[in-house]
Amino acid sequence: MRGVLGRHADRIYAIFRIVVGFLFMxxxxxxxxxxxxxxxxxxxxxxxxxxxxxELVCGFLVMIGLFASWAAFIASGTMAVAYFMAHQGQGTLxxxxxxxxxxxxxxxxxxxxxxxxxxxxxxxxxxKPGYE
Numbered sequence: 209m210r211g212v213l214g215r216h217a218d219r220i221y222a223i224f225r226i227v228v229g230f231l232f233m234x235x236x237x238x239x240x241x242x243x244x245x246x247x248x249x250x251x252x253x254x255x256x257x258x259x260x261x262x263e264l265v266c267g268f269l270v271m272i273g274l275f276a277s278w279a280a281f282i283a284s285g286t287m288a289v290a291y292f293m294a295h296q297g298q299g300t301l302x303x304x305x306x307x308x309x310x311x312x313x314x315x316x317x318x319x320x321x322x323x324x325x326x327x328x329x330x331x332x333x334x335x336k337p338g339y340e
Contacts, residue, residue, distance in 0.1 A: 222273075222328040228316050229271030232283060236264025255293075262286045270320060273329020277321050284317035 213220065238246020239260030249256040262282060269279035287310045295307030302308040325331045 218327045221323065221326050224316075225273065225276065225320055225326060226271050226328070228313070228320065229267045229269070229276075231267070232263050232313065232317075233267030233271060236260050236262070236267055240264055259286060259290065270317070273325035273331050276325035276329065276331065280317040280320035284314050284321060287311075287314035287317065 234244055235246075238244050239249050239256060240252075242248030249260055251257050252261065263286075266279040266283040266286075270276050270283065291302070291307045291310040291314065295302065295305040295310060297305075298307075299305035302311045
């Protein structure tokens with residue numbers, strides 16, 4: 209399989225980064241504006257309000273590939289905190305406590321933080337490798 213898809217690895221990674229960032233941004237849009245089937249948080253000065261801001265901003269930055277490593281690192285930490293605050297007490301395994309999405313996001317963002325913005329990114333097109 210590596211021979212078939214390996215030559216497309218950079219493009220597949222870019223699609224992965226864009227999709228993960230977009231979906232995370234959608235969670236922020238739900239919390240911040242009550243759109244996309246979500247419920248608007250009562251106060252931005254709350255844990256869900258802060259989570260909504262991080263989801264919206266970091267998701268957007270990861271999606272477009274600008275400061276992607278930093279944004280992904282912050283998003284990864286946010287998802288780790290979310291898992292332990294909202295899910296861990298409800299069962300041992302993520303599949304039991306409803307926290308599998310938080311765990312997947314946490315590790316997806318950790319990978320993006322390690323790899324950077326990559327191709328099809330604002331940072332790459334601007335020739336600014338430090339902004340990845």
